[in-house]
Amino acid sequence: MINQIITTLSSNSPCQFELVEQDAEHFSFYQSTSNNHQRFLAVVKVLKLMKPNELNQWILENTPDVLREQPTFAKNTDVVVLFELNRLADIVDHESEIFALEEDSYSFKKHVLYYSQTELDLLNENDTSDIANLIKDQSKFSLYKKSPMVESEYGIASRIYIKLPFLSVPVDESELDDPCQLADEYLQKIGLLAIGHEFEALTSNSNNYKGIVEEYIRGKMANSQAED
Incomplete structure (x- = not known):
């Protein structure tokens, strides 16, 4: 057999x-x-x-x-x-x-x-x-x-x-999970989905990704110091 x-x-x-x-x-x-x-x-x-x-x-x-x-x-x-x-x-x-x-x-x-x-x-x-x-x-x-x-x-x-x-x-492709959906679910779980959406909005109309990220980090650090 x-x-x-x-x-x-x-x-x-x-x-x-x-x-x-x-x-x-x-x-x-x-x-x-x-x-x-x-x-x-x-x-x-x-x-x-x-x-x-x-x-x-x-x-x-x-x-x-x-x-x-x-x-x-x-x-x-x-x-x-x-x-x-x-x-x-x-x-x-x-x-x-x-x-x-x-x-x-x-x-x-x-x-x-x-x-x-x-x-x-x-x-x-x-x-x-x-x-x-x-x-x-x-x-x-x-x-x-x-x-x-x-x-x-x-x-x-x-x-x-x-x-x-x-x-x-x-x-079967119908059996595969949508990777984008899985990523969103994980980011939502660890509290980073909102930040991801912020970056999408900031970068959607600009190619200066590095400058946007640096400015975003400086802003977050300034807010953190003000709260302290």
Whole structure:
């Protein structure tokens, strides 16, 4: 199931990945068909995490000739390592191994996608096309944030988007807050909104911003001294 999800998401991504070769047991190799992206993707399923050099060698030995012969393959290839856990909480026992793989700078950019069967079963209740909307669900995010080590469809969905570097969660412009409104609300909260409006009025008909600011400060200081 996880391979099918990756195939669907990668083909619908900006890179428009196309499956080149698949070994149902361990490997899936993809190549971007987009003219704007020269990228490759290798998805590798492992029973236990390897050392970086061992994983690199294993991938190279199983890479299809049509990809290996391309000069940009090693440099422009992302490797997603699928690693199934008995329980999500078991991830604490593998953190150092995952760090070693993902921080290895020699050959391939590696991303370890860990998951449990329970998580996949929960995600299976959602259509693949709905995963992006699932991640934007604030109620599910709140539940996940309270208990990140509890298996949930939100946890595995967000992890998929994090570990597949060519994916990005679509954002509807209607969902974005107006930055000007947010700024006004903050200035109102700290008592500076009125001052901001004063500056707008003073500078609206003049380009001498520095002189206006200096004059404004002198006036405020004079008022403060008079009050003392």
